Amino acid sequence: MNAFEMNRLQYETSPYLRQHAHNPVDWYAWKPEAFERARRENKPILVSIGYSTCHWCHVMERESFENPDIAAFMNEHFVNIKVDREERPDVDAIYMEACQILTGSGGWPLNCFLTPEGKPFYAGTYFPPRPAYNRPSWLQLLQHIANIWETKRHIVYEQAERLLKYIERSDSVLWEPHPVEQMQLSLPAQSMLERIYLAMRSHFDRVEGGFGGAPKFPSSMAIRFLLYYHCLSGDSEALEHALFSLDKMIAGGIYDQLGGGFARYATDRAWLVPHFEKMLYDNALLVVVLAEACRVLQGAQDERAQQRLHSYQETIVETLEFVRRELTHPEGGFFSALDADSEGQEGKFYVWSKAEIEQVLGADAEAFCTLYGVSEQGNWEHTNILWRATDPRHYAQQRGIAWDVFENQMRQWRQRLFEHRSERVRPGLDDKILLGWNALMVSAYAHAYFVLNREEYREAAVRNLHFLLNHFSDENGRLYHSWKDGKAQHAAVLEDYAFLIAALIDVWHLTFDPTYLRQAQHFTEQVYTYFHDLQTNLFFYTASDQTDVILRKRDLYDNATPSGNSTMVHNLQRLGVLLERSQWREQAAQNIEKMRATIERYPLSFEHWALALLFEVRPRPEAAIVGSRAEAVARELQRRFNWDAIIAAAEQPNEENPLLRGKARADHTLIYICKNYACQRPVHTVEEALTLL
DSSP states (O other): OOTTOOOGGGGOOOHHHHHTTTSSSOEEOSSHHHHHHHHHHTOOEEEEEEOTTOHHHHHHIIIIITOHHHHHHHHHHOEEEEEETTTOHHHHHHHHHHHHHHHSOOOSSEEEEEOTTSOEEEEESOOOSSSBTTBOOHHHHHHHHHHHHHHOHHHHHHHHHHHHHHHHHHGGGGSOOOOGGGOOTTSSHHHHHHHHHHHHHTTBOTTTSSBSSSSBOOOHHHHHHHHHHHHHHOOHHHHHHHHHHHHHHHHSTTBOTTTOOBOSEESSTTSOSEEOOEEHHHHHHHHHHHHHHHHHHTTOOSHHHHHHHHHHHHHHHHHHHHHHHHSBOTTSOBOOEEOSEETTEETTTTOBOHHHHHHHHGGGHHHHHHHTTOOSSOSBTTBBOOOOOSOHHHHHHHTTOOHHHHHHHHHHHHHHHHHHHTTSOOOOEEOOEEHHHHHHHHHHHHHHHHHHOOHHHHHHHHHHHHHHHHHSBOTTSOBEEEEETTEEEEEOOHHHHHHHHHHHHHHHHHHOOHHHHHHHHHHHHHHHHHHBOTTTSSBBSSOTTOOSSSOOOBOOOOOSSOOHHHHHHHHHHHHHHHTTOHHHHHHHHHHHHHHHHHHHHOGGGSHHHHHHHHHHHSOOOEEEEESTTHHHHHHHHHHSOOSSOEEEEESSOOTTSTTTTTOOOOSSOEEEEEETTEEOOOBSSHHHHHHHO
């Protein structure tokens, strides 16, 4: 293949795969033809996994995959497969675990060597073009693997069998094999939650917020747990660390101070230097936790709480404006990510020199540079990442400027710089639309609507949900994972179903349209049909009729996104009430008990599980609202912290809805607060209802 030909990846829709279509490597996509050739020619398989916004994936492509000599060796000795980890998370999960077992760490690009049957025998991440960092060059590694395959193939197969058995057993260490009758959740409930909290607390960074050191991830699910734990226990430190962590992220370089939206993580402890890629899922999860923080602060009278409330509301608005502006498909779906790189340089789109700011802002530049930490020498690679270095209220007060006047000035400065930045070469856009990540953003818009009551957020949530339901289903009602250019493909995995069910429940709370509950029930029943593991009562990551992966794993860890299993526990807790399905609530309790010891031991790897356990200890209350103002009252209740109450609202009682069944008619609106459908005497005001909650 010469440099001007294109390989098979030209026919794929994934932006990541298409980035490699001009490589001289004879790439295949993850399709049967690659395995058929490997078996026919008795060659090992190299599967190279990455994603379109991965900086080191780009680096390895430039250094090795575009090198004709290296490509020629790869083509001669291997069958080469390129995988977009976001398009095939099921494939990535298996081979990433192989890499972690073999090397003790993982990451992308992930390069894994397989037998023709797809069984891994060696794996690593980035390899340089020449020996460096105590690593062989990529070509040296290829030569070594090829030699081992030719001379010691029996060792390769022995290693592959051992590794596969280890991967198959690895999930089982995470759960306790307690029979149902030994469930203990009700016994040490408070102390159990305290142990989880104290384990999280031991990782608090009390200087910069968040958990641990660099690199530092948003940990939005852990922050949500802290908010709820505070409201349950009254622990003020839990609340303060949750809010302090949000404050530091919003003030840091991880947050785009001009365009809104959060980068994937910070490479330093202080949130200054982001890994500049922006992912849809991070922004969805952070909007949700910011909305929860707004609920907690709603009604607080002290000045600091009011400032925080304003900041969080503003950040929600700016983040969703970024999503609308840069990640929204004309038909209503949401794109996956923005690249870290532009013009071949990481972060180039986002950083500034002081001279450029002076050119744009003129006499206002000095104040802006003081506020946003800009200097001649720069704070990162001789350039400046914008961050909130100085408290603007204090700055305005010192100079005798009214706060509302100064706030408006700052907004104008940011807008001028934003417009100037918009003329730069933009980072690459990964415009594939993923079911699970989109469902997370549906939930984010719903939560934003609950606290800000902006009609465009409600419309965006409903519009996107309908886009998903219309574009991701096959003729049998089964779901796809990915959509691009009018084509849906790849079987949906557990998290796709779980996040979609959660989004349907959230949109039910937006609209109280029973259609969404019926759809949530339908997809939950599909999860039981195709994903349920009868042996453990947990759920597999892939469906029972999917045949192109070598084994079925269970999705348990809460990583950058909640796990499919922990999300299903939340779904079963909520749908168990909304649909009066006691067996679903019982399974949620059983799965939490199965995972309890692991949650207590490693809460920062199982944060969403920890929150599900908290809701098992203190279940979500039920609220039934009946009367002419039922929906308006529900909106007011949702705007305030209500322990994630499960709410049903209608003008008239409804015998089909278990929460609304048998409620009295009245000339005015009645609010019933219930537990297991047993309701207290109805009240008339939200304040009375919140007192009961």
